[in-house]
Amino acid sequence: MSGNDIIVSLDIGTSKVRAIIGEMNNGTFNIIGVGTADSEGIRKGAIVDIDQTVQSIRNAVDHAERMVGIQISEVYVGITGNHIGLQTSHGVVAVSNEDREIGEEDIERVLKAAEVIAVPPEREIIDVVAKQYVVDGLEGIQDPRGMIGVRLEVEATIVTGAKTPIHNLLRCVEKSGLRIKDLVLLPLGAGQLSLSKDEKTMGSVLVDIGAGSTTIAVFEEGSIVATSTLPIGGEYVTNDIAYGLRTLTDQAEKVKLKYGCAWYNDAAADVLFKVTRIGSNVDKEFNQQDLAAIIEPRVQEIFQLVQAEVKRLGYTGLPGGYILTGGTVAMPGVLEVAQHELAASVRIAVPDFIGVRDPGYTSGVGILHNAIRSYRLRSASGSSSNVKKPANRTKSSSPAPESEQKPGLIERLKNMFSEFI
Numbered sequence: 001m002s003g004n005d006i007i008v009s010l011d012i013g014t015s016k017v018r019a020i021i022g023e024m025n026n027g028t029f030n031i032i033g034v035g036t037a038d039s040e041g042i043r044k045g046a047i048v049d050i051d052q053t054v055q056s057i058r059n060a061v062d063h064a065e066r067m068v069g070i071q072i073s074e075v076y077v078g079i080t081g082n083h084i085g086l087q088t089s090h091g092v093v094a095v096s097n098e099d100r101e102i103g104e105e106d107i108e109r110v111l112k113a114a115e116v117i118a119v120p121p122e123r124e125i126i127d128v129v130a131k132q133y134v135v136d137g138l139e140g141i142q143d144p145r146g147m148i149g150v151r152l153e154v155e156a157t158i159v160t161g162a163k164t165p166i167h168n169l170l171r172c173v174e175k176s177g178l179r180i181k182d183l184v185l186l187p188l189g190a191g192q193l194s195l196s197k198d199e200k201t202m203g204s205v206l207v208d209i210g211a212g213s214t215t216i217a218v219f220e221e222g223s224i225v226a227t228s229t230l231p232i233g234g235e236y237v238t239n240d241i242a243y244g245l246r247t248l249t250d251q252a253e254k255v256k257l258k259y260g261c262a263w264y265n266d267a268a269a270d271v272l273f274k275v276t277r278i279g280s281n282v283d284k285e286f287n288q289q290d291l292a293a294i295i296e297p298r299v300q301e302i303f304q305l306v307q308a309e310v311k312r313l314g315y316t317g318l319p320g321g322y323i324l325t326g327g328t329v330a331m332p333g334v335l336e337v338a339q340h341e342l343a344a345s346v347r348i349a350v351p352d353f354i355g356v357r358d359p360g361y362t363s364g365v366g367i368l369h370n371a372i373r374s375y376r377l378r379s380a381s382g383s384s385s386n387v388k389k390p391a392n393r394t395k396s397s398s399p400a401p402e403s404e405q406k407p408g409l410i411e412r413l414k415n416m417f418s419e420f421i
Contacts, residue, residue, distance in 0.1 A: 009367035010075040014042045014212030017056045019064040020364040031353040035064025044231045045213035047168045057176040074179045078367045080186040080215050082229040083162035089114040091154045102144045114156040127159040131223040187217030187227050189366030194349035204320025209328040211235045218315050226313045234328035237298050244294040247275040262299040263333030267292035303341035321345030327360030
């Protein structure tokens with residue numbers, strides 16, 4: 001990444017699709033555009049309708065493009081779900097340079113060596129996350145580039161996923177006319193953004209409560225060690241409100257966003273609102289305490305399930321406590337319920353960038369953070385731009401082969417010189 005580089009993340013959630021445009025400017029990173037669209041075709045975090053999902057992606061990307069005035073061609077895509085699995089691996093290579101200085105090629109080779117594991121035919125490797133490198137027996141090295149050594153080893157976490165949901169996700173993004181730069185595990189990106197170094201080292205749990213699912217990621221010794229997804233989230237709160245107030249789901253969602261409070265003691269009896277009840281044209285009046293009496297039990301249940309799942313994964317009493325993120329935790333009172341139910345230190349993580357200071361954007365910004373971190377570590381010279389100026393987006397349903405992408409520079413030079421002919 002050199003000069004002013006544009007990178008784009010795509011976070012495809014159950015209720016919203018978010019496209020976030022980031023800019024690297026001389027080593028500093030800023031968010032310059034955000035596009036959001038209602039998510040159609042996603043249920044409980046899984047794609048159930050390809051065409052509707054494609055349209056939602058296009059709407060979010062178009063929104064982001066109009067905000068910044070550029071055209072997006074490549075995106076980093078977030079992935080999560082219960083099909084995600086983690087397993088440890090070990091790779092060993094001999095340093096190839098004659099002067100025994102460890103370079104980028106050695107890093108790539110040792111990570112490739114760590115990838116050589118038995119993977120069931122219905123699964124594939126999404127990412128390889130290095131926990132530590134070992135140079136000639138010296139452990140605890142995070143970045144061995146430039147060091148002198150003969151033998152390079154890596155202890156890594158291999159992220160695998162089921163082929164069907166991965167390929168459905170890739171198909172949706174490709175059909176919307178975008179090339180996929182890389183897949184990023186959402187809890188990994190969000191954890192790198194939200195957790196401090198001490199929280200990741202001592203041990204902590206990142207809980208991302210979305211609309212259709214809750215993703216749990218356990219970090220320990222500086223790396224992600226376990227992840228799981230529960231099929232419950234903010235949508236269940238909305239459904240409870242719809243049943244409790246006997247109103248339409250759309251109205252229940254609006255009431256939740258405007259008047260919702262998850263902690264009954266904080267709810268106000270004098271905050272009043274009206275809803276149209278199903279089967280009646282007459283509006284009925286309720287107060288915020290009526291709403292909190294419906295919301296609190298469901299939010300309590302979510303955190304009870306989170307605690308049980310963390311215990312099932314084999315982790316209890318982690319010093320770093322729980323870090324909450326996701327759109328649902330923006331509701332007033334959620335933090336108090338979490339502290340009461342989890343009986344541990346709890347805080348809410350919010351991205352510290354203008355325009356995205358909301359827990360719902362943590363995953364999208366985390367994807368960008370992960371991409372920037374890998375670029376900085378590699379210190380790669382030159383990178384392909386993520387945007388192009390022409391207004392017409394390619395309608396191809398699959399990304400161009402590598403052999404077709406490379407002549408791009410030659411074609412641009414031809415076009416440039418044709419103006420003088």
